[in-house]
Amino acid sequence: MMVMQCSEFEIRLCEYLDGTLEAAARQEVEQHATGCPHCAAMQADAQAFGAFLGRVPAIEAPPELVTGILYQTQTAQAKMGRAASRWRRWLGPLLQPRLVMGMAMTILSISMLSRVAGVQVRQLEAADLNPVSIWHGVDNQAHRVWDRGVKFYQNLRFIYEIMGQLRSSDEPEEEQPKEDEAPAERRIEPSPPPEPRR
Amino acid sequence: MASQVEGGAREWEADPDGPLVERCLKGEETAWESLVRLHTRRIYSICYRFVGRNEEAQDLTQEVFLRVFRNLGSFEKGSGCFRVWVTSLTRNLLIDHYRKTKKEKLVDSIEDKLPVLEEVEAAGARPEGRVAGREAGELLQAALAKLSPELREAVILRDIEEMEYREIAEALAVPDGTVKSRISRGRAELARILRQFGVNG
Numbered sequence: 001m002m003v004m005q006c007s008e009f010e011i012r013l014c015e016y017l018d019g020t021l022e023a024a025a026r027q028e029v030e031q032h033a034t035g036c037p038h039c040a041a042m043q044a045d046a047q048a049f050g051a052f053l054g055r056v057p058a059i060e061a062p063p064e065l066v067t068g069i070l071y072q073t074q075t076a077q078a079k080m081g082r083a084a085s086r087w088r089r090w091l092g093p094l095l096q097p098r099l100v101m102g103m104a105m106t107i108l109s110i111s112m113l114s115r116v117a118g119v120q121v122r123q124l125e126a127a128d129l130n131p132v133s134i135w136h137g138v139d140n141q142a143h144r145v146w147d148r149g150v151k152f153y154q155n156l157r158f159i160y161e162i163m164g165q166l167r168s169s170d171e172p173e174e175e176q177p178k179e180d181e182a183p184a185e186r187r188i189e190p191s192p193p194p195e196p197r198r
Numbered sequence: 199m200a201s202q203v204e205g206g207a208r209e210w211e212a213d214p215d216g217p218l219v220e221r222c223l224k225g226e227e228t229a230w231e232s233l234v235r236l237h238t239r240r241i242y243s244i245c246y247r248f249v250g251r252n253e254e255a256q257d258l259t260q261e262v263f264l265r266v267f268r269n270l271g272s273f274e275k276g277s278g279c280f281r282v283w284v285t286s287l288t289r290n291l292l293i294d295h296y297r298k299t300k301k302e303k304l305v306d307s308i309e310d311k312l313p314v315l316e317e318v319e320a321a322g323a324r325p326e327g328r329v330a331g332r333e334a335g336e337l338l339q340a341a342l343a344k345l346s347p348e349l350r351e352a353v354i355l356r357d358i359e360e361m362e363y364r365e366i367a368e369a370l371a372v373p374d375g376t377v378k379s380r381i382s383r384g385r386a387e388l389a390r391i392l393r394q395f396g397v398n399g
Contacts, residue, residue: 046382
């Protein structure tokens with residue numbers, strides 16, 4: 001018969017005290033206890049504790065505890081519900097079918113236009129998210145838009161100047177603009193609405 | 199495949215709280231109330247035996263149920279018994295609480311000893327050293343407080359909550375053998391402490 005170790009005795013002791021061990025295993029446990037005073041003491045102590053525990057009444061929860069728990073979970077649920085409805089209130093108007101459809105069409109048309117215009121969309125990189133580079137980008141764009149506007153205005157002014165001179169001289173002779181603004185001139189000329197005077 | 203599904207269903211049926219949990223997940227408030235009523239005493243008892251103070255135990259029990267309420271959706275059917283899941287939640291909370299309050303406990307321990315010492319005298323004054331009822335409960339509490347948390351939780355779950363070894367092993371996430379050996383050592387240790395208090399058998 002194999003000699004039982006103390007560590008195994010500790011484990012088997014539980015089932016021994018429960019009375020769920022088979023006869024052979026019981027005998028092994030008892031045999032170990034007779035030869036090992038330490039384990040025998042443990043067995044006696046565990047049994048004594050079991051007897052003591054039999055005289056300890058079960059604990060009853062305070063009656064107000066259930067009410068407290070239910071109240072707390074209800075407030076938690078209400079809070080969760082409030083948070084959800086707040087999101088709904090903010091996002092609600094945006095998620096109406098008409099608006100969503102409109103947004104989808106806008107995105108679609110922008111993407112189509114950009115493709116036709118040959119705008120290259122490249123993958124966003126970490127460096128692009130740098131505030132400095134974002135600022136540079138915005139600054140650059142703003143300057144370009146401003147410059148374009150200034151140029152457009154100057155061109156327009158130039159054309160009106162020429163037109164004014166032509167009218168004042170009343171000569172049918174066509175004067176070519178000095179600078180290479182011919183295409184812009186031609187585009188503007190056919191539409192005379194700014195000055196309907198004939 | 200079919201047999202697997204059947205097996206899962208059987209396991210689910212084996213959990214006595216299964217139907218209630220399912221109704222809770224559907225949003226039935228009465229089901230949640232029943233679930234709370236069914237488990238409050240047990241959870242409070244574990245908490246009280248572990249921390250030894252009524253107020254603290256009540257707060258911890260409320261926290262356990264708040265966590266259960268928030269995480270009920272993540273408790274999967276067939277992944278185990280609701281009772282074991284709640285016990286494991288409770289146990290984790292208690293261990294966190296133990297670690298957090300360990301420093302305070304060291305300071306408080308002298309004050310804590312005062313009522314215990316009075317009890318010891320009272321128990322020692324009895325001729326045969328036998329105590330019962332409320333007094334026995336208080337002595338058990340004083341003895342449990344001196345036990346390491348590992349042994350304490352094992353003894354509480356087995357001897358006070360009468361859980362199966364397998365369930366305790368699952369709740370504590372340790373092997374069966376470890377659970378049993380902790381229970382044996384915890385019981386013996388408690389008996390020795392109780393003897394120091396003047397309690398015999």
